[in-house]
Amino acid sequence: MIRLTNLADYAVVLMCEMSHADGRLSAQDLSSATSIPAPTVAKILNALGRGGLLTSHRGLKGGFSLSRPADEISVADIIEAIDGPISLTHCAETGTSDCCFDDICQMRPRWQLINSAVRGALLDVKLSALAGPEDSFDLAARFEQKAKESKKTATA
Template sequence: MLRITKITDYGFILLSHMANQEKNLLHNAKDLSAAIGIPLPTVSKVLKILTQGGILKSHQGSKGGYSLSRPAKDITAASIIEAVEGPVAITDCSSAEGCERNCPVSPSWQQVNSAVINTLQGLTLADMSNS
């Protein structure tokens, strides 16, 4: 079974919440944790990962917080997953280079992986959050 991690799932939940709020509103970890019901340490971890991945911007200062780095319509599901988990690859064989075995199955997995990536690239945060 293919699954994204719980951290990635939480990332989608946090980003969807942020996308549905006022455009210029800054969000802090404590308020997000309370609003969504995800423990504060986990929210802080996810926000840090999404900032490092370029999905969020961090604003320093006493009135600081986090904001989307670009409009929700310009953030794809693929970019969110890649920010948290790295490149989308359903198997080791699905990378462009294939796996070390270089068996005849690898091109088929590459085709499947491409379809998954294309679907994720076509799905935006705005689509997912109805914003």
């Protein structure tokens, strides 16, 4: 089973909430709106800031705001800001792994193909789509259409 960490899940929730804000939101504002504990919210907001997705504003009316429009931020951007590169197996990550079959594994280079497909799908889902009303998008239909287009391209 492939699963996001709780922090990445919470980060998506917080970013959706941020996309609805007209101005800046504090960690406390976001905690109240989402019921995510304030220390966890603060930790996530700092990571999203380091990832370039949020801008931090100091002072009395400080807080956080999106660093770019919601339609320019993907789910992949959010996940990678929290969890690092999207990778389904440890050996597919860049660098070395501690697997004893590393030198003879025939699947290791092929995992990059799978990782790229998963990352590509997450790049296609924009924050603006997630934060919009439920009836404004149909992700299943979008992915089905994309699969058909990929199939046409592969057979051409």
